[in-house]
Amino acid sequence: MAGLFESAGGGSAAIALDEVEASILRTLEVQMLELIGPGPGGPGDDPLAALFAEGPTEAPEDPALARLFPDAYGEPGESTDAETRAMAGEFRRYTEVDLRARKREDALAVVRSLDGLGEDGGLLRIPAGECRRWLGALNDLRLTLGSRLEVSEEDEQGLYRLPDTDERKPLVMAYIWLGELQETLLEAMSG
Template identity: 80%
Template sequence: MAGLFESAGGGSAAIALDELEASILRSLEVQMLELIGPGPGGDTSDPLAALFAEGPSEAPADPALARLFPDAYGDPEKPDDAETREAAREFRRYTELDLRARKREDALQVVRALDGLGGEGGVLKLAAADGLRWLGALNDLRLTLGVRLEVAEEDEQGLYDLPDTDERKPLVMAYLWLGALQESLLEAIAD
């Protein structure tokens, strides 16, 4: 997989994706949409009710969702006091539904753009305003794959040395490719 973003001037970016790359990226984003879901209480069709809806107060049990929606207070690796836990619950209750909605919109934007290629490869052009949404969507995918692969920062170099027979190899390749996409997009929109 070689498709990386290039600057198209003015904060916009372009990427040439072959059919396989577009298909993989679309599939990963669709899976992200399924993982994120609407969230508890977040599936109301009444805009006024949605405005006042409260989200969950507890962190998600799924480690990938917990990484995407971390506690705002305290260190998850260390026990904390009741006051910190309560502050984290309150913050989550009022912010998680909006965060889920933003992450869904980011993923949907990627899916729609890839659908615009008509199921084939081609050059995809991102307007300057779309770059940050794509960065968010790519970051969410990478974080999720990192959790599923149990990647620690100090272990990342070892991913390059996995034998082809390792069953994690396809996910590792996607994880590394997403990192390259993310880096190239960041550089492209900064030009």
């Protein structure tokens, strides 16, 4: 294995990560946790009240967060009428808190797995039950980087031809690697 997933049988996966790969992946997931933000309430808050917490009704202004938490109604990037905005706001109000919690849990699952690796990296085995969390977390990272890089279907191939002096090159390399991780994880889960 060279930093890509392979099947470990039964829907589980394994990946060999060196210390640099593990560090990059962990750093990206920690940054994702910071971007998503903390959940509602604090440790001493009423857990029953947290079940009924309502989310925001407006879409996030940050393009990366808007990509992670898109409106359920209307077309992305197009203006909508008041009725469509109201329906999207109502849907967001009741779903975003749970969606943010799931994205946080996915990112934390990856961080915890990576924390179990030795200082020099090593072979990481992902149980079948955790593979979906990994897949979700990798997808969220890739969506965020794609948003930051303003990637569109038309210009994605142009990313492969960026000169080494382009300041976006490290992010592009991470974006491409995350895509390969997603693809190989899906293959490992089905093989």
